[in-house]
Amino acid sequence: MRGWLIVLSLLAVAGLADAGAAQQPHTSQYAGEENRRIKSLSADDIDELRRGGGWGLAKAAELNGVPGPAHLLELKDDIALSAAQVERIAAMMDDMRRRAIVVGERLIELEGELEDHFRQRTITDAVLKSLLDQIASERGRLRYVHLSTHLQTPLILTEEQIARYNRLRGYGVAACDVVPEGHDAALWRKHNDCG
Numbered sequence: 001m002r003g004w005l006i007v008l009s010l011l012a013v014a015g016l017a018d019a020g021a022a023q024q025p026h027t028s029q030y031a032g033e034e035n036r037r038i039k040s041l042s043a044d045d046i047d048e049l050r051r052g053g054g055w056g057l058a059k060a061a062e063l064n065g066v067p068g069p070a071h072l073l074e075l076k077d078d079i080a081l082s083a084a085q086v087e088r089i090a091a092m093m094d095d096m097r098r099r100a101i102v103v104g105e106r107l108i109e110l111e112g113e114l115e116d117h118f119r120q121r122t123i124t125d126a127v128l129k130s131l132l133d134q135i136a137s138e139r140g141r142l143r144y145v146h147l148s149t150h151l152q153t154p155l156i157l158t159e160e161q162i163a164r165y166n167r168l169r170g171y172g173v174a175a176c177d178v179v180p181e182g183h184d185a186a187l188w189r190k191h192n193d194c195g
Contacts, residue, residue: 049104
């Protein structure tokens with residue numbers, strides 16, 4: 001009997017050791033990202049930039065009731081856009097995408113240069129400052145491309161269309177009053193600053 005207790009104790013200790021090894025409390029949240037070509041940009045980030053996507057840069061407009069062209073076109077039937085409105089918004093979107101792709105490619109290039117300097121150990125304070133200034137400038141230009149396009153849409157839409165767009169997108173619905181299915185109510189309220 002005593003022999004079995006020793007064997008069971010050893011198995012339990014081994015199990016705890018395996019459990020502790022699996023948790024590794026010091027593992028970085030970035031573990032695995034060291035394999036990226038450009039560490040500061042995920043593959044999804046690069047895809048978004050290369051296709052001229054919004055990359056979340058127009059939230060100041062979008063979340064304050066100033067619609068963007070991509071979502072307007074997605075909802076064109078639901079908000080009753082006329083053929084002329086669709087044509088103008090599509091042209092705006094094409095122009096925005098074209099400009100965003102150019103700036104996005106430059107941003108990717110600069111992030112790649114920064115990456116290369118760190119990888120090759122050729123980074124200096126002067127190089128770092130110069131590249132960060134350029135990256136910040138391009139990011140600002142990219143944000144301008146998206147936000148300035150949002151500024152044009154209210155000139156094409158009626159107030160009713162804008163209101164309908166915002167309702168369809170879920171804006172103006174009190175996040176504190178409606179907890180989406182599958183979400184923990186307390187965490188949802190906490191993350192939405194419901195007090």
